[in-house]
Amino acid sequence: MFIVGELINGMYKKVGAAIQTKDKKPIQDLAIAQTNAGASALDVNCGPASANPKETIKWLVETIQEVVDTTLALDSTKPDVIEAGLSIAKNQTVINSTGADVERLDILVPMALKYNSSLIGLAMNKKGVPQDKFQRLELAATIVTYCQEKNFPIEKLYLDPIVLPVNVAQAQAEEVLEALREFKLLSDPAPKTIVGLSNISQGTVNRSLINRTFLVMAQCSGLEGAILDPLDKDLMDALISAELIRNKQIYCDSFLDAYKKK
Amino acid sequence: MPQELLKEQWPNAIDVITIGATSQEGGTRDRAIKVGGQNGLPYLFEESDMPNKPVIAMEVFDIEPVDWPDTLKKPYGDVLSNPVEWAKKCETEFKADLIALRLAGTHPDAGNKSESDAVKLVKDIIANVKIPLIILGSNDEEKDNLILPKCAEVTKGEKCLIGDAAQKNYKTLTAACLAYGHNIIAESPIDINIAKQLNILITEMGLPSDRIIINPTVGALGYGLEYAYSIMERGRIAALGGDKMLAQPFICFVGQEAWRAKEAKASASEFPEWGKELERGILWEAVTASAFLQAGADILIMRHPKSIEIVKENINQLLQK
Numbered sequence: 199m200f201i202v203g204e205l206i207n208g209m210y211k212k213v214g215a216a217i218q219t220k221d222k223k224p225i226q227d228l229a230i231a232q233t234n235a236g237a238s239a240l241d242v243n244c245g246p247a248s249a250n251p252k253e254t255i256k257w258l259v260e261t262i263q264e265v266v267d268t269t270l271a272l273d274s275t276k277p278d279v280i281e282a283g284l285s286i287a288k289n290q291t292v293i294n295s296t297g298a299d300v301e302r303l304d305i306l307v308p309m310a311l312k313y314n315s316s317l318i319g320l321a322m323n324k325k326g327v328p329q330d331k332f333q334r335l336e337l338a339a340t341i342v343t344y345c346q347e348k349n350f351p352i353e354k355l356y357l358d359p360i361v362l363p364v365n366v367a368q369a370q371a372e373e374v375l376e377a378l379r380e381f382k383l384l385s386d387p388a389p390k391t392i393v394g395l396s397n398i399s400q401g402t403v404n405r406s407l408i409n410r411t412f413l414v415m416a417q418c419s420g421l422e423g424a425i426l427d428p429l430d431k432d433l434m435d436a437l438i439s440a441e442l443i444r445n446k447q448i449y450c451d452s453f454l455d456a457y458k459k460k
Numbered sequence: 461m462p463q464e465l466l467k468e469q470w471p472n473a474i475d476v477i478t479i480g481a482t483s484q485e486g487g488t489r490d491r492a493i494k495v496g497g498q499n500g501l502p503y504l505f506e507e508s509d510m511p512n513k514p515v516i517a518m519e520v521f522d523i524e525p526v527d528w529p530d531t532l533k534k535p536y537g538d539v540l541s542n543p544v545e546w547a548k549k550c551e552t553e554f555k556a557d558l559i560a561l562r563l564a565g566t567h568p569d570a571g572n573k574s575e576s577d578a579v580k581l582v583k584d585i586i587a588n589v590k591i592p593l594i595i596l597g598s599n600d601e602e603k604d605n606l607i608l609p610k611c612a613e614v615t616k617g618e619k620c621l622i623g624d625a626a627q628k629n630y631k632t633l634t635a636a637c638l639a640y641g642h643n644i645i646a647e648s649p650i651d652i653n654i655a656k657q658l659n660i661l662i663t664e665m666g667l668p669s670d671r672i673i674i675n676p677t678v679g680a681l682g683y684g685l686e687y688a689y690s691i692m693e694r695g696r697i698a699a700l701g702g703d704k705m706l707a708q709p710f711i712c713f714v715g716q717e718a719w720r721a722k723e724a725k726a727s728a729s730e731f732p733e734w735g736k737e738l739e740r741g742i743l744w745e746a747v748t749a750s751a752f753l754q755a756g757a758d759i760l761i762m763r764h765p766k767s768i769e770i771v772k773e774n775i776n777q778l779l780q781k
Binding site for chain 1: 652653654656657660661663694695698703704705706
């Protein structure tokens with residue numbers, strides 16, 4: 199499972215404060231802790247408060263690269279902020295993210311090619327979020343076709359069906375699970391799939407339980423990546439156990455620790 | 461219409477383990493042997509590399525073997541009662557890649573030799589042969605835990621391969637290998653789950669994964685070969701797919717298994733329809749070894765010089781690209 203640790207995000211108080219004061223330690227601690235907990239990549243997001251996000255993302259990338267060689271998922275709605283991060287990244291990178299609008303694809307797909315980066319494609323466009331699996335498939339197909347035309351390697355494309363909060367759009371979770379299966383049929387080689395997990399429990403109580411239950415269900419639908427909190431031990435243990443039961447890992451008594459040794 | 465070859469690309473490679481150290485590397489061997497490093501299933505050179513070829517170690521015992529049939533004893537002549545001469549013969553005449561010294565005589569039921577006997581023999585062998593050394597205990601836990609650390613101490617710097625560690629008894633040997641710079645054999649009873657668990661336990665004590673060799677335990681042709689083969693195959697596929705705790709080379713004790721088979725050692729007078737016992741025994745060992753090469757074996761422990769010759773030829777043919 200491609201696990202993207204979500205904690206380096208300026209919208210969190212501690213990270214926001216660290217960015218303001220240029221204090222490397224809290225950022226580096228989070229980078230190390232998430233990596234040790236099993237993250238395959240680290241999301242890097244300046245947050246809404248940053249006055250100069252291009253400088254901020256560069257500082258974050260440099261700060262993180264001093265302590266880990268984990269893949270970096272450069273997360274911004276602004277392509278020039280993402281490119282600022284890519285331009286100084288030594289670690290492998292993922293662009294987080296593009297939607298299905300041609301204007302965004304026109305910028306972000308060539309950028310991913312230029313920097314040899316993976317790419318997360320969201321099944322949404324400027325009209326908004328999809329309402330059923332058919333809309334999700336149509337949007338995903340737009341992204342896949344565009345990437346094929348530009349010779350972007352489809353194995354490096356992660357499609358996100360857009361998870362919505364269960365307390366707001368309860369019918370959508372089932373649509374997401376079905377879309378995950380069908381995304382794999384869009385091309386050969388198939389695109390990979392990813393979800394922004396925490397969205398499912400936005401505004402609910404007992405978020406961790408809802409997150410891990412949905413994650414395991416999505417794993418049953420073939421999910422290959424998730425943006426999540428790797429320091430949520432119950433969540434990670436559920437993820438690893440589901441991988442084990444799906445025969446993705448060979449069992450041993452220390453299977454929870456063994457998973458993190460990769 | 462030309463057919464396109466389907467090629468598999470794996471994300472992970474097997475660890476490279478170095479056995480033996482030359483004088484520049486702090487030992488006294490005339491060469492170091494590397495095993496492992498392959499990034500695909502065996503001998504599929506269209507899709508993967510195999511930087512180090514499989515090697516053959518010949519067994520030398522500290523006491524004259526009692527259960528060897530005459531066909532197996534014959535090529536060794538009179539050295540079977542003299543381990544140092546035996547080892548020299550394996551090195552010079554039979555061109556073994558490594559010596560596997562089995563301290564069987566330290567077992568309480570097989571002579572109960574002392575630790576000083578064992579240490580002296582290890583020193584003598586080190587002084588008299590120049591190829592890298594594997595040191596094996598007697599399979600008596602208590603005695604092995606006493607003797608193997610001593611042997612590890614007196615061979616410090618030689619980068620030997622010492623075994624076997626098992627799930628219920630790995631701490632003493634792991635600590636000794638860690639302290640004196642050796643590699644370890646991790647043994648599991650034809651059980652991939654235990655193989656993985658033991659590697660985790662050993663690495664958690666601080667010994668790096670590139671100093672572990674997996675002994676998956678094998679059976680001879682007709683005695684569980686297929687079962688061992690499938691376990692090795694499953695482990696290797698998982699390792700190549702990214703499981704670092706199974707990405708270690710395999711050692712297969714082919715000789716001891718093959719020559720235990722009735723089909724290998726029964727006399728022609730007993731079973732005339734089975735043909736000559738000499739050919740039969742040699743082939744039993746060679747066929748068993750060749751099967752495990754296909755399963756991914758990196759080190760074969762073998763006994764009959766003629767079987768070894770056949771298997772070496774087989775390895776060379778497999779390596780032709």
